[in-house]
Amino acid sequence: MSRNLGLSKSTVSTTIKDSDLMHESAKGSAPMKSKILTKKRAGPILEMEKLLVLWMEDQIEKRTPLSRMTIQAKDRSLFEDYCNQTFTASHGWFNHFKTCANFHSVKLSGEAASADLKAAEPFIKLIKEGNYFPEQIFNVNETGLFWKKMPERTYIHNEAKTMPGSKAFKDHLTVLLGGNVSAYKLKPLLIYHSENPRAFKNISKATLPVHYRANKKANDAALFEDWFMNCFIPEVKVYFLEKGIPFRILLILDNAPGHPQYLNDLHSNVKVVFLPPNTTSILQPMDQGAIAAFKVYYLLSTFAKAVAATECENGKTLCEFWKDYNILHCIRNTAAGWEEVTPQCMNDIWKKILKRSVNSFKSFEKEKALEDISNNIVQLAKTKEMKEIYNEKKKQIVQSKIDI
Known part of the structure; x- marks a missing residue:
């Protein structure tokens, strides 16, 4: 019917549903009550959308492309944080919205996109004509x-209304990867x-699998200089010595305030x-999939340890973990x-600026890889959830026997 009338299905359904009331209203015996079809945004949604608009305007100012999925992900992140x-x-x-x-x-074409690519051409030429080995870049x-x-979301059994556990903290740190x-x-x-x-008690920082530094300000020029002289150069010297490569480095950085000129x-x-x-x-190699992959792997590693800790004999609750x-542990x-x-x-993250040095590896399918890992995380969550439901049912059975 809706197709024949050229109207939406919801409009036809509403009309049929309220047909008696419409007839009474037409006769003058009953006033027709209007229905509110929309509601005004308010509360957290409105506030988060304001923050989202500010973030989008900042990205547009930087000429960073914004896809629908990127905007949706940012809004979810704002709500969670x-x-x-x-x-x-x-x-x-x-x-x-x-x-x-x-x-x-x-x-993404025309003057805006071409301007970015044109500005990048001298930089790409510098890398290609510098006669650097791939190991040196x-x-x-x-x-x-x-x-x-x-x-914060996973699949659980129909009998469980909520996910057992505790609210995760929002402690923040900075990691430099390269x-x-x-x-x-x-x-x-x-x-x-x-x-x-406190966790470092009886632990030497030299034995840690990372370079550890303490600083409340992440983008600090002095801190970056310290890493450059005391971490980066010594490590690369050992690497070149093992490879038999001359000590000559081309280090590519973005122009963040914490990277001193x-x-x-x-x-x-x-x-x-x-x-x-x-x-x-366009050009930052670490932003072409490496950092995203690291964060997913970190999440998977942490989640796997949470599941292991809660499923072992005399295991912890998620709150205790x-x-x-x-x-x-982090x-x-x-x-x-x-x-x-x-x-x-x-x-593969270098293919946009240095195609000649990118090996013939099977291309890194970032979205598929991250989706596979996410599925593994969900499966772990389901396993842990089922275990907790089973334990809860077991406790109830034992308690019922005691009561009897």
Whole structure:
């Protein structure tokens, strides 16, 4: 019927449902009550959308491409970080938000896109004509990590209304990750606010699988200089000695405030080049999949340990696991997550700026790889959930026998 009338199905259904009331209203015997079909945005949704608009405007200013999935993911993240709530950010929400905020999509072509690529050409030429070995070209970048943050949604048994466990903390730290074109991965630098955490008791920092530094300010030029002189150069010297390669480095950095321009003056055999403005999203190798893969592997490693701790004999509850989970555990999971990032991924991230040095590895399918890992995490969650439901049922049976 709706197709024949050229009306939507919901309109026809509503008309049929309220037909008696319409007849009475037409006769004058009953007033027709209007229905509110829309509701005004308020509360957390409105506040998060305001933050989202500010973030989008900042990204547009930087000429960073924004896809629908990126915007939806950012809005979910804002809800989780600031409201401690789960928000689906559905297609319907996105379409409504886009209309209300007066955004529209444009094709990535024309002057804006070509300007970025044109600015990148001299930089690409510098790398190609520098006669550097693939082993000598490095890139590093910092990323924030909510190290106690776990998935807030999973699949559970129909009998369970909520996911047993505790609320994860929002403690934040910074990790610096990097490597070269030949897929060599540098030892991570982990920056935390505490100089001597309680978890480091009887632990030597020299034995940690990361370079550990304490600083409340992540993008600090002095801290980066310290890493450059005392971590990066010594490690690469050993690497070149083992490979029999001359000590000559091309280090690629973005132009963040924490990356001082005077780095070229610190060592004669290290040339530091900075990415041109508006080209970070196009050229920054570590942003082409390596950091994203690391974060998923970190999550998988942490989640697997949570499941193991709760499923063993006399196991902990999830609340107890989080209470005991400290910065030392985080460091070990950080190293484990970084170790899992494959050589294929580390090599393939350079294909946008240095195709001639990218090996014929099977291309790193980032979305498929991350989806597979996410499915593994969900499966672990389901296993743990079923175990907890079983234990709860077992306790109820035992208690009922005692009562009898």
